[in-house]
Structure formats: structure tokens, C-alpha cells
Amino acid sequence: MARGRGYRGRVLRRALPASLLVALVPALAACTPTIAVDAAPDAANPACAPVMLALPDVLAGDLDKARTAAQATAAWGTGGAAVTLRCGVTPPGPSPDCQQVESNAGTVDWIVEAGDDGTWRFTTFGRDPAIEVIAPPAVTENHSTSFIADLAPAITKIPQSTPCT
Template sequence: MNIFRHRSLALLAPALLIAVAGCSSADDATVAVPRPDARTAPLCRQLHRELPGKVDGERRDDPRPRSVYTAGWGGPAIILRCGIVRPPKMIDGKVAQGDDPNAIGGGVDGVDWLMEKHDDGSWQFTTAGRRAYVQVTLAKELSGPDDSSEVLIDLAPAVKKAIPEGIASMR
């Protein structure tokens, strides 16, 4: 049974829709840098080269420490990390079936995502069905039903080009 649903974010509950607004400087943003394995690291480096200069209208503003495994836009508003460890809610690269209402699967422009709302109000999106796990975190201050899908739409071409479909390493 394929528990991962392919549909646009526009069809998901409005609560999933996040808009980017109210940003601060990335000089204040720090992020844990992933340590991808030897198979995943080249994919993440390729993704770094493919990432857009703007996401949802926000300019690229990478967090500290600078790394080819992380990127940011609009200060700490949108943070991308490549080569993370497999999220516990994924099995064989797909969203695990479960009763967690804060974690669902969905697809945007040919990229599948595990979408998780955290207790602090922030959202985290992790690619599924790709040879490397790419995580995008949106700050809790981001909300609004109209522009949210733009973040994932803007990132989809780079993810599709750099990270082939398949199952990422188990680590």
C-alpha cells in the first residue's frame, strides 16, 4: 500500500500552507551542519550549486557556520539542510503510516515531502523518495494560506536536478 500521497500543497489542509514574512539577518542564524556519508555528500554539494538565489521572494542569506550542506533565505526564515539522518517517521524513504496528525506526506512539483508541524509552530519538510534527505525548516512566525507552496515550488527544480529518486542511506 502506498501511503505517500501525491498531491499539491494547495489541496492539503490550509494549516500546511506557510508564507514567508518578517525576516531577520542570517548573521543571527546558526544551524547544525549535517555530516552526510560518502555516498550522500556529493549529492548535497551538487544541490548547493543548483539552489536558487531567491525562494518565495526572499534573497539567499546562508546561516552560520557556512557550509555546502546548509542554505538559507530571508535570514533564519527558511533553512535548508542536506544530508540529514533519516527522520524516524520514514521507512524505506517513504512516510510511515501512523496516527500523528502533525506529520503527513505530500508532493509539490515532482518532489515528495514529509511535512511536520512542530509544537513551537514551526514547520519542517523532508524529502522522501530521494537518495539524500533534504530538510527545509520554516520559522514559526511564518503563516498564511496564499504563498506557502512557493517555498517548495522554488526549491523543487534544484532538488529534482541534484538529488535522484531512490532510497537514501539508512543512517
């Protein structure tokens, strides 16, 4: 009988630190900032899921993927210096601002818009649902927007129906 209690005591002593660690992990994750990104109107589209799973962990060489709280969204960077992505935006019509961006993963057509405030907006063209990427001035002052090509392996998970014309 004494042997049984001793064994149980050792198990409890070993299990207690592991249980504390399990309790601490969610608390530590809560310290990671969450980037506010609104979900797109068609964020629940099943075609967004493979895109979200294929997104890179790092963008532009040094922007780490951050947490977001909305479905079919992603962000890289911190606070006001974050590139954000939303899957499920309304597909845009033809535009003279359509540009083809080639990468090893294939070609992605983007409608590229520069805002008066220095913000760059990239919206996929010819894919449904469409994907929108926003790069604020806090990112573009230190990074080229060529990082958009790094998203091609994920973006091409949605087939293209119409190319830029």
C-alpha cells in the same frame, strides 16, 4: 629617469584606491549576518554539492538568501525569520505525512510535519541523502509554504528512488 619615477608614481596612485577597495570587501561582507544552521550528519555527501549550487537566491518572493557557516546548508531571510535547509539528513521511512509537490522542475515527495510551535518541517522522501527544510512561524505568518515547490530544481539533482505510497 624622471619619466620612470613619474610613471611609477601614477601607477601607485591608481593602484592604491583599488587595493583599499579589496581590503574593504571582506570587512563589508562581515557585516552580513550569518544564520546559524547545524550541518546534517551526511553533509559531506558529494550528492549535496549540485543541490547547493542550484538553490535559488530568493525564496517566497522576498526572502533573500543569507550566509550560513555550516557545510551543505542554506537559509533565506534574517535571524529568527529564516527558512533553513540542510542537505545530508537521514532519509525518513514511509509516512502517512508524505505529500507529492509538483512543479515545472518535476515532482518532489516531502514528509510534512507541523510542530506545536507553528514550525513546519519538510523532509524529502525517497532521496538519499535527504534534505530538510524548516520554516519557522515568523516566516509562515507572512508567507505560504508553497515556496517549497521553488526548491524542486535543486532537490531533483538527487535522484528519487522511492515515491510516496
